[in-house]
Amino acid sequence: MGRPDRAAPAIELKGISKSFGPVQANKDISIRVMPGTIHGIIGENGAGKSTLMSILYGFYKADAGEIFIAGRKTAIPDSQAAIAAGIGMVFQHFKLVENFTVLENVVLGAESGAFLKPSLAKARELLTQLAAEYELNVDPDALIQDLGVGMQQRVEILKALYRQADILILDEPTGVLTPAEADHLFRILEGLRAQGKTIILITHKLREIMEVTDTVSVMRRGEMTATVKTAQTSPEQLAELMVGRKVLLQVDKTAATPKDTVLSVENLKVVDSKGVTRLKGVSLNVRAGEILGIAGVAGNGQSELLEVLGGIRAGTGRITLNGEEIDLTGDASDARTRRARGIAHVPEDRHREGLILDFHAWENVAFGYHHDPVYNNGLFMDNDALRRDTEAKIAKFDIRPANCWQTAKNFSGGNQQKIVIARELERNPDLLLVGQPTRGVDIGAIEFIHQQIVALRDAGKAVLLVSVELDEIMSLSDRIAVMFDGQIMGERLPSETNERELGLMMAGITDTARDVSVEEVAANLAKTDGATP
């Protein structure tokens, strides 16, 4: 690659279309990305952002359209061609070999000869150079599995730079980062831009777009709906362009009026099957009419907390519900008993734990409650009753398409989540456990799901919310507890804290008044066992 021609766009796509069967993922998309800029692409899940970038990286072949790189028409039949054209990609799910060193991962596929020693020596030299140039310090001899996600992401960026990428595509890069790490990433991106690199940032987070991009393109349902200068737009306008109607970005709720304690957890400990202690003595309580939000980087014990409370994992400690102790051992500790006692559970991973994807909507709507006499006719399931019940929930929760015979996997993420939420909320539980309620859910459905959770709270129920999205925790919770490495680092009121403070607590730093470096945050997170995606 020579020096990019300043006048020509670094990347120009003309009329790109791509279909998967009957689904048109990209419709006649044209976009120009100017060199030396950070260009955001924003859109809801399923809007076609990832498909478009996969075409650009040679993962898929477009049905129609042309790609121009630095003004020259370029065919990209495979990833090798993309790399040769100077394109580097940082995927949402990292493509790293876990038990290889950083150095080995960087040279993989870009070795300088048949023997490893000279390749690795050369890479080590270049890596040191790149690290200094772009603030991308990583120990080249560390194993990937020992690094936290923030560090792993640096390795991905280094991989692209090592291959002399001029254009760097990042797909949802901040999903797994703490705020401090995300800020550091943005500084790195700005540094890359200053060196003349072109960056495409794919995200669904409006705040990031506003913070770091020069230009933003909005995608909706496979089409490019607008490209605007970031300075000349607003989050509200972008949200409207994404969804196609006005949306409420803030959760509309009144102050909570908490009453009696519903859930009380004392000194809860969990050791997993590998012998790793996941919960190291967690104590908390949730009162009727309030939402307790648990903030934390994924893998710091939040999942285990939900699982113990939901009855699908064993633990030790004392848990009471409405003053009555819950048996954590033996037969009484299963999910069915918990549900019978008024604990509803919206699990974190709806595909694995919330739904059976190959079953119809009406079959999914009763899981966990299928012993209820309402759904049974003596020995047999009363399928008509199930379907009537499903029809009612579809209407009430606006699940689309309104077809109780559709299999769960054919609903969009938002509608799948609505099926789970409908199932759990309609049982009128005393306590709602809800994990990642809006992961992979479009903005319109997020708004609706948040309203439902607040409505449950207003009806005097207790809600325990676990989310890795700090925005969601801050806007939905009445009280926030931060988890790190299996412990509660502290509790805060949303009105009296901010993202920075919570972000540092999420990295195990409670002394938040001082100046903390991103290296310290990353090092702390790497120490926890679960902090890999």
Add this chain to the structure above:
Amino acid sequence: MDLNTLIQILDSTIRLATPLLLACLAGLFSERAGVFDIGLEAKMLVAAFFSAAVAALTGSVWLGLLAGIAASLIFALIHGIASITFRGDQLISGVALNFLASGMTVLIARDWFNQGGRTPALIDGGRFQPVELPFAEALQGVPVLGPVYNELLSGHTILTYVAFAMVPLTWYILFRTRFGLRLRAVGENPAAVDTAGVSVVRLRYSAVLIAGVLCGIAGAYLATGLAAGFVKDMTAGRGFIALAALIFAKWRPWYAMGACLLFGLLDAIGNRYQSIELLGIAVPGQFMQALPYILTVVILAGFVGKAIPPRAGGAAYVKER
């Protein structure tokens, strides 16, 4: 036990470990690349048959070896097409090949040689002859060292030396070359290899074909080195024992050699002591011969510590967003 007996047992250990080691290294290449291979047995068996058959027909053991490798490669290719190109289930493909080999060899043997599923006994040029290492005769008189060199190290067929030379070679290829790095990567995370612009399919085929060549040599050794001709099901589960050794060895070449020697030793002991008395109880010969298989069960049941297989093993690679 005197030195002579000990040397004889160890000598026998090396002979019996040879086919296991070749098959184990074959499995190592294949599984390190993410393709599980329970068809080692099948490849060895067809190689044993075709090497013996061609050696019997032509009188040349070298043509026999080539035929054995070719037959094994064809089976490797079938496994590759089924499990890499068509993304089929690797276990099922392996099982199918095992059945195919077991039936096919006997059927063809009956048709060609009319000896109830055997090949004719191989003589002279039809078998691999022992190789005398230099000075073996001269050193014979030196105490301890002489017999060890002359009886134990010298006097094996060329294939045995090939098998043991493959151990450092495999280690070097795997851990010191570009091909090895990519091979290990494709068994751990094929998506990383794919996004780095390297063909997952080509790498996996290379690994499967290398496994084919090694199994071919193993099979040829069984029929034309260890024995003098092919008999029905002569691999006798060695493909599976090699897999157990591979797990025991945690997919590492030097450990694989150790594991195969251990199995070879048990086999040798079982062959030599048809029945022994332990603490006044007569241990039946059948038990002694079952020793390698008992160890296999113990290893597979996980009694020797946890072995972590290559992470992407057993699954076909499908591109995803």
